[in-house]
Each structure stands twice: as C-alpha cells, then as structure tokens.
Amino acid sequence: MKLSDLGEFGLIDRIKNLVASDSGRILVGIDDDAAAVQISPDNILLATTDALIEGVHFDLSYFNFYQLGWRALAANLSDIAAMGGQPLYALVSVGLPTHLEVANALDFYRGMKALGDQFQTAIVGGDTTQSPDRVFISITVLGQAQAERLLRRSGAQIGDAVFVTGDLGGSVAGLCALKSPDHKLRAKYPAAIEKHLLPRPRVHEAQFVVENFPIHAMIDISDGLASEVHHICRLSKVGALVYEEKIPIAAETRAVADHFKEAPLEYALYGGEDFELLFTAPGEASDELPKKFYEKFGLPCTNIGVIENQTVRLRKSDGATEELSSLGYDHFRKLKAKPR
Amino acid sequence: MKLSDLGEFGLIDRIKNLVASDSGRILVGIDDDAAAVQISPDNILLATTDALIEGVHFDLSYFNFYQLGWRALAANLSDIAAMGGQPLYALVSVGLPTHLEVANALDFYRGMKALGDQFQTAIVGGDTTQSPDRVFISITVLGQAQAERLLRRSGAQIGDAVFVTGDLGGSVAGLCALKSPDHKLRAKYPAAIEKHLLPRPRVHEAQFVVENFPIHAMIDISDGLASEVHHICRLSKVGALVYEEKIPIAAETRAVADHFKEAPLEYALYGGEDFELLFTAPGEASDELPKKFYEKFGLPCTNIGVIENQTVRLRKSDGATEELSSLGYDHFRKLKAKPR
Numbered sequence: 001m002k003l004s005d006l007g008e009f010g011l012i013d014r015i016k017n018l019v020a021s022d023s024g025r026i027l028v029g030i031d032d033d034a035a036a037v038q039i040s041p042d043n044i045l046l047a048t049t050d051a052l053i054e055g056v057h058f059d060l061s062y063f064n065f066y067q068l069g070w071r072a073l074a075a076n077l078s079d080i081a082a083m084g085g086q087p088l089y090a091l092v093s094v095g096l097p098t099h100l101e102v103a104n105a106l107d108f109y110r111g112m113k114a115l116g117d118q119f120q121t122a123i124v125g126g127d128t129t130q131s132p133d134r135v136f137i138s139i140t141v142l143g144q145a146q147a148e149r150l151l152r153r154s155g156a157q158i159g160d161a162v163f164v165t166g167d168l169g170g171s172v173a174g175l176c177a178l179k180s181p182d183h184k185l186r187a188k189y190p191a192a193i194e195k196h197l198l199p200r201p202r203v204h205e206a207q208f209v210v211e212n213f214p215i216h217a218m219i220d221i222s223d224g225l226a227s228e229v230h231h232i233c234r235l236s237k238v239g240a241l242v243y244e245e246k247i248p249i250a251a252e253t254r255a256v257a258d259h260f261k262e263a264p265l266e267y268a269l270y271g272g273e274d275f276e277l278l279f280t281a282p283g284e285a286s287d288e289l290p291k292k293f294y295e296k297f298g299l300p301c302t303n304i305g306v307i308e309n310q311t312v313r314l315r316k317s318d319g320a321t322e323e324l325s326s327l328g329y330d331h332f333r334k335l336k337a338k339p340r
Numbered sequence: 341m342k343l344s345d346l347g348e349f350g351l352i353d354r355i356k357n358l359v360a361s362d363s364g365r366i367l368v369g370i371d372d373d374a375a376a377v378q379i380s381p382d383n384i385l386l387a388t389t390d391a392l393i394e395g396v397h398f399d400l401s402y403f404n405f406y407q408l409g410w411r412a413l414a415a416n417l418s419d420i421a422a423m424g425g426q427p428l429y430a431l432v433s434v435g436l437p438t439h440l441e442v443a444n445a446l447d448f449y450r451g452m453k454a455l456g457d458q459f460q461t462a463i464v465g466g467d468t469t470q471s472p473d474r475v476f477i478s479i480t481v482l483g484q485a486q487a488e489r490l491l492r493r494s495g496a497q498i499g500d501a502v503f504v505t506g507d508l509g510g511s512v513a514g515l516c517a518l519k520s521p522d523h524k525l526r527a528k529y530p531a532a533i534e535k536h537l538l539p540r541p542r543v544h545e546a547q548f549v550v551e552n553f554p555i556h557a558m559i560d561i562s563d564g565l566a567s568e569v570h571h572i573c574r575l576s577k578v579g580a581l582v583y584e585e586k587i588p589i590a591a592e593t594r595a596v597a598d599h600f601k602e603a604p605l606e607y608a609l610y611g612g613e614d615f616e617l618l619f620t621a622p623g624e625a626s627d628e629l630p631k632k633f634y635e636k637f638g639l640p641c642t643n644i645g646v647i648e649n650q651t652v653r654l655r656k657s658d659g660a661t662e663e664l665s666s667l668g669y670d671h672f673r674k675l676k677a678k679p680r
Contacts, residue, residue, distance in 0.1 A: 001441065001442045001443075002438065002439055002440065002441060002442065003436060003437075003438050003439070003440050003441075003442055003445060003470075004438040004439065005442075006442050008468060008469075008470075011442065011445060011468055012468060014442070014446060015445075015446070015449050015468070018446060018449050018450065018453065019449055019452075019453050019462070019463040021462035021463075021464075023462055026429075026462060026464055029464050029465070030463075030464070030465055030466070034465065035429065035431065035464035035465035037428075037429060037464065039379060039380075039383075039385075040379075040380060043379075045379075045385070045482070047429065047431055047464065047465060047480070047482060048431075048465060049431040049432075049433045049465060049466050049467045049478075049480060050433075050467050051433040051434075051435060051467045051469050051476075051478065053435050053469060053470075053471055053472070053476070055472055056435075056469065056470055056471070056472060057469070088377075089366075089375070089377060089387065091375065091387055091388075091389040091480055092389075093389045093390075093391040093433070093478040093480075094391075095391060095393050095396075095476060096343060097343075098342065098343050098344040099342055099343070099344065100342065100343050101341070101342060101343075102341045102342065102343055102345075102346050102351065102354070103341075105343060105351060105355075106354060106355070106358060109355050109358050109359055110358065112359075113358065113359050122359070122361035122363055122366060123355075123359040123361075123370075124361075124366055124369050124370070124375035124377065124387065125369070125370055125374065125375035125387060125388060125389060126370070126389050127389050127390050127391045127478070128348055128351055128352060128355070129348075129391050129393060129396065129397075130343075130348075130393075130396055131393055131396070131476075132393075132395055132396060132474070133473070133474075134472070134473075134474075136391075136393070136435065136471075136476050136478075138389075138391065138433040138467070138476075138478035140387070140389060140431055140433075140480040142385070142387060142482070
C-alpha cells in the first residue's frame, strides 16, 4: 500500500500505535495540537512541530521571505495557543538552495523574530542546511502551560456551546487572490491577503478565555472548520450541530468568493490556515464570553453551534440539517480527504 | 551575496546576531550542540534539531528506512549527550513522497523507536507531510540536564587534556564502501558500514564522564575531529595541540582507506558523522579517565592532545607540528569550508 492510498490521517494513526509510550509523564502525545509532558507538579512543557515545503505549502511567487518566516512560526504559535499555553522558545530547521541571496535568508529570520517578539518567544536553536531545489522549513516551538489550564481536543461535553474567534475562510480567499494572474486583486482584497501571508496566532485570546471561562476543549483552525469540528468530536466522543448562518465570514471573503464564483461557506468550512481558535464551553457562557472577548480584543468570538451526542451536522440557513463532511486538506492524497 | 559565498557558518553567525535575546533564562543559544534554558533552579531543558535531506545527507540506494530513522535520531541524541544531558522526548517532522510504500514509512518510525527505547526517549509529536520528490527529515529532541553538570563547548582551559571516545573516521570509511560500485565491500567492512548506517550516540558515556570527572568542555563529532577541536577552541578562546599518532583509527577504517588509496588520518580529521565525544578535563585525569571508561564500557577513550593558549596545531608522527585546518563539511559551499 502506498501513502497516497492510506492518507495522512491513516498514517498518523499507525505511527501513533507504533511509537506509543507508557511514560506517565506524557500527558498528551501525537493526537493534539501539541505534545504535553509534565516537568513539575504544576508545570507542563508543550512542544509542537510544523513543516512547510515549497511548492506544497507555499510558493515564492507570492510569499516573500519575511512573510514566509512569519507564517511558518505563526502555525506553531497557534498550536501552543490552542493548548492554553504560553510559547517560549523556537528551534528553526531550514533547507535553502545555495544560490539564494543571503538577504533573503536573513529576511526569513527577521519575519520569525518580528512575530516571536510579539509573544516573548525567542529563537534558541535550529539547523541550516543546503536543499538542492525546494525551500523546506520545520519549526518546533516549546511552551508552558499550567496543569489545571491545559486544553485538549478531547474535553468537549454534550450541551457545550461551540465558539470560534475572528472570521473564517479569509486565508484561502487571500490565497485565491494571490494565485490569480490578475494582480490587481492583490490591492483589492488586502485583508484576505494579509490573513494568508501574515496570520495572527490567537495566543493572547486563548489565554484570556482559559483564564476567565471554563473551556472544555480547544483546537486551532489549520485545516478548515469542518475538519477541526470533527477532530474535537472524534476525540471527545460526541457530535455537534453547527449553524450555517452563524459561521463568521468577512465581507471581503464573500467578495473574493463572488469574484471566483465560489461559495464563501466552502472557504470557511474547508479552506484552512485561518489559525483562529475553535473551542467549547458550557452553554451558560454563550452570552457573556463573546461580549467580554469583544471588549478585550475588539475581535468577534461567535457561538456557532452546540455539542450533541451523535454525528457532526450542519443546520442550513433554510432550517434543514445535513451531515457535515470532514473534508480537509490531506497531505498524502493531494485531494480532499474522505470523511472519517 | 549568495549563501554559497557566505557559507553555513557565516550564515549562522549572522542569524545568531539577528535573533539574539536578552532573556536570562536562555543559558545556551545557537552556538552549541543544543540550546539550554532554565526551567527551575536546578533543572535545565535541552533542545536540539537536526535536518537531513535526501541526496544531500543520505541516499536511499544504501540507506533503508529503518536505518534512516535510527541515523536521524542518533544525531540528535548525540547532541543532547554532548551537553551532559538525558534525552527524553522527540518530535519528528518528515516529508515523504506520496508514492512511498506505507511499510517504508513505518520502518522509518521503527528505526527511531528502536534507538529511542535504548535511551528512554519517546516520540511525542511531529508532522507528516507530502514532499514532491526528496525525503526530508527534521527531528527535535528535548532533554534535561542538572544545572551544575551542563557541558558547553566554551569551557576548555589551558592545560586540559583532550579526549575522544571510540575511534574516528569509521563513518566516512563506511560511506565510501557503501558508495562503491563494488558491492562486495559491504560484506568486507561491516563495522565501518554499521558505524555509518546505525551510529551509536554516546549518551551513557557522556553521563558517566560528567558524573565522575571534572569535564570542562564537550562537543560531539559530527563534522570531523578538526572542525570540532576548532569549535571548542574558538568558543573557549584557547588553542590546542593534537598528537597525530594518538588519534584512534580502527584497523578496518585503515583498510578501507588503503583500498581507496586515501589517508586514514584524513577520514578521522575531516570525515565527520562518527558521533563520538570530544571533551577536555584537567590533565590529572589523563590516566584514570581512560582506564575507568574502558572498565565501564569496553570502549577506548583516548587522550589525543592538550589545550594550549594559541592556535590549533597537529603534532605529526615525525615530531613536526603544523597548523590544523578547520576544514569540515559546509552545507552551503558544497565543498570543504575555508579555515576560520
């Protein structure tokens, strides 16, 4: 069997079984945004890794090296945020072609440093090596969380309200605009483009909600809302009902979708790389949490659904409900993954 | 200026300046085998990353996936060892072609697990992604060290004896045999080939010497003895005299060099990837340390030189001394690096 037949999530399942460890210090292993290990009775070390390959995850025709560094680190900071943690240190492994300008290589580090500085996250190590053709990047971020505030994907409870920060689908809208031969779109849709090139990991936002509300489960949205709702439900052994009309989609995202004659809802459900937070909390929080969140950050936090006891469903605007497919980007199939 | 003009070490210097942080918690940054950060008054977290790219660092015509996993993790364990630490957790980032057999991908993890289990090091996370052509691997290993036993490259003192574990040049001898079109060499030089494909990181050996002797500086030999002596001397602001006839070279390594009409000393000085330890301790330890080390591990530990106050020199077998060039593998120049 080839990897293309098994798919990324199938491979991860097999790896998880193969490398399973019975160490009691490992609180969270391969199945979450970041690994979590106990380093003292009160403190937990978080560690997460994210890889980007030129031509698979990004294209240098629309990413400059500063943006690339920022974007690469952002994905890792977002993973630490989604565990309720504080990112602290980054290790940066990068393969670069020998013909690359030194100035470009340094811009890559400048982009990482600019974002890292916003979250007191220092680059403490890494590896630089020659890559014959493609740029590849693998960043590991270490962080810390208090034991009682560690957020897993697996804690959602029936009756929980489901929340999402910011708006969804903007990153893929930006990507569509960037990939278009019509370069005028780049000036026309600046917010979507910035969302794709310079995403803002919700580190402070995650810390705020975990400090002020009884959050049950959290994940960051890297593969699209549908896939992430499925991850939370599968690991929490619950279902969910998501209200289509509540899913936050920015006007600019809708405009890009209109331009390309696509459905903005598809961008939000399956687009990915928005790096917003998806989390659940007891239904009683559904009024106060979005209000306090907006007061603090000037950013919406929207109650988009409820945790139920069965499957993952979408309630359409016309009132009908349907099964919500977990379609999301699967790295080995090179196409939308099958529902699982 | 291109990366090929600046070279890997030049780039690292610039990155180091660019990402410098004034956090007092960062005890060791980019300039050592692993980063070291204070996590409690007594405890230090170590973190190291090493990347391997198919066609640059290895070739699948002579590495199978089990060996590749083992080899990739070994480099990181060796880095933790060289800091005097205990490796604990690994995060594995890997880019694989979609046409790869699932069995090969799992063998890669089996090789890592087999080695990791020897040192109580668990794989706790990572990222799997599609790579269009080459396999790339980036592993991060986290470890722990006691504050008073942290070993840096920068602690060598004038008068210290210089020690090296095991023997040198075996890995590159194995590589030469593996690359030869004469496949009979693979059966003829099994020890050298094993040294290249399945290197043994000296984790227990490093812990033993740091627990029993006042070690001043340590580094692992990944780029060749000459380059590593220069690293220690540059960071310790000292020089060294290395005795050519003391450099431990196995009979099989000499036989491979003879076969290819090359100098075994070149293999030892510039070959790299032996993953032995190079360290310094007060001269008084020069008799007892190798004796106790051999009693414990059945492995030689050889006093190959002395720390001095000037340059790095080699005393040839005929008694003449000459400057020892720091030639070593430089990833961006694709050739031996200039002395620095």
